[in-house]
Structure formats: C-alpha cells, structure tokens
Amino acid sequence: MANRTLNPLGEIVNGNAAQRPSRDTKLIGRYVTLVGLSAAHADPLYPHISGPENAHLWDYMFEGPYDDIAKYRSSLKAKEASQDPIFYAILLNDKVAEAENNEESGRVVGIASYLRIDPRHRSIEVGHLMYSSQLQRTPAATEAMYLMLRHVFEDLGYRRYEWKCNSLNAPSRRAALRLGFTYEGLFRKHLIAKGRNRDTAWYSIVDDEWPGVKKALEAWLDPANFDSDGRQRKKLEEFRQ
Template structure:
C-alpha cells in the first residue's frame, strides 16, 4: 500500500488556493484508493469549484485504472456523509468502534463508488457542471444529488429526512 498524496485545491475564479484533498490507502494491486483529509476554506465550500475538484479527482482514479474509490468519515460527521452521497458514493455501512478519536470510540461510515458506475457518475457530474445547469445568478437548476441518486446502490439510512 502506498503513502497518501495531498493536493492543494485552487479556486480558478479567485486564483487562490482554498483547500486540500488527498488520496489515501492507495492499493494498486487491489485496485482501490480512498479520498480523504478534505478541507476547504469557506469561499470554496459548497461551490461549483469544490464539486469540480472532487469530480477531477474521481476522474483521475478511474482513468488510472482503479476499480474502487472509497470515502470514509467519522459517523458523527453528517456533513461529510451527505457530501459522499451527493458525489455519488454508495453507503456501505458503519464500522462500529473502528478507532479512537479524542479519547472516545469512533464509528466510521464507509462509502464507495466502483468502476462500473463511473460512466453514469461521469455523465451526472458533466450534466451538473454544465453552464446550462446554472441560471444567471449561478443557482443550480438540477441538484447533483438528484443526478447521482440514479447511480447510487444504497443511500445512508441515517440521512433520510422525516
């Protein structure tokens, strides 16, 4: 297994580096790789640029021949869990007491996408990122979650509303 690779995320609109993301648990023999340590500054959070950065990382993963792209997070981090689903990762379960964080048990939520899903996910991202999906005020017309919902195998039951 290879060491992680960290990337600075530059917002092309502002010209500033406003985030970091990394590839972790890089296992070419198994064909799997994880995205993690994602940290975006406020201007980049929930932006079209942030989504494009995540799309480009996912595209690289599948273009490089990986079969499985993983997203793991603290099960208490609902924001990260929602982001994983929005980006097309399917919920795979909760690993109970998978670690210790700040002296407390940490449950880990697992998500993944696989290579056979990539063509449909790529199409969803391209549709969402298209200029035609945004009005004159930059508001999306169709959500990425709605587009990736058609591809996800299993949604996280803890995120269901109502």
C-alpha cells in the first residue's frame, strides 16, 4: 500500500456536550439579576421601550416597534415558551431587593437571550438584546453581559460564544469589541429584515480567551473603578492592554 500524504487535522476535542441553558436559572450580580422572561414582564417594561421616543430601539430588531400593549404581551408570551432562543428579563437590583434578598423585586429594564444553542459543538450566541434607556451605557448593562458570558463558559461548558448584528448597527458593533469579542467577518446579504437587506457582522469569544476577558470585565466592574459620582476611572478596553 502506497504511503499517502497526511493532511493537517484539527486538535482532538473531547466529546463532552455542553449543557443547555435553562430559563429557570437566575444569574445574580451586583447591579442586575437575570431571570426567565415571562409575559408578566411586559407591563413594567413596555413604557420604557414604546412610543415615538423609543422607536429607534427597534430599528435593527426583527420585530416591533409595538404600538399596543396587548400585542407586546402576546410577543412576550411566545418568548416565554421558546426553547431557542431562551429569553431572560434583566432586572435592575434595588436596595429593597438587596435587603430582602428578593431578586424578583427589581425593576425590569431590558431583555437578552441565548440562541443558536448547539450543545454538541458547544457553540451558543447572545442576542435579541433590548435595552431600555435605564440600562443603556451603564455598569448594569455590562454586568448583564458578564453574567451571561460567565454562565456559558464556567457553568454550561461551551467553547464558543457568538455575537452577531446588522453591519449598520454601529453601537452594537462597538459594544461587541468593547466587551472583548473578536471580529470574524461580514456575511453579505445574510438576511432580509423588515423588507431590507441585512449584511451581518460576526463576532465571537472562545473558551481560551475567556480568562482574559473575565479578568478585564471584573476589574472594570469593581466598585473601586468608579468615583463618588459613578464615573469610570478607567475604560474597559484599558484593562485589556
């Protein structure tokens, strides 16, 4: 038998599957708690994401905006039953919640989800982010993403965590890079969203990178990084230099 040329092959990976995330899981942080989304979250969240002043929040979403609370309740009821994506409500912790150790008493300020859940290949995505103005550009928003990242890599055993967004969504692209995601490329004419073309920008964090990403996020979120007025002393990117 003639000798054949050996092709390069990837490293051997153990066959252990990752765990599926559960909407019963609570991710508890200093600023926020994530709990399984339910239709009951519609009424307290709706005033902060509806109306002409908030219409821009829906520009890059596949749904909305909603001009009727009943329709929004129906939307959240469907999300509550979904197995992929799995949706979570982001609750802003308050002093009452902390004192009573009752994370459910926090204010609903946003929504996030895990999607494209692939336990076999240990790949999962974060998406369907809806942040009200109460959450945007705050330590709470960063902590919500940190809690989801930590859960994926440390509790569920995933190798790859993806972030995708419309290539025209500049704030989302900046957020991905700020959080420590690596840009992987552009999927041209990837989707049609609300009748418009969507080129999709693709980002990821892999398990080898997580320790460094975690260290930077925890350093930035440390209360010592904020002055008495709540202003950051160092940017998150500075902790990765």
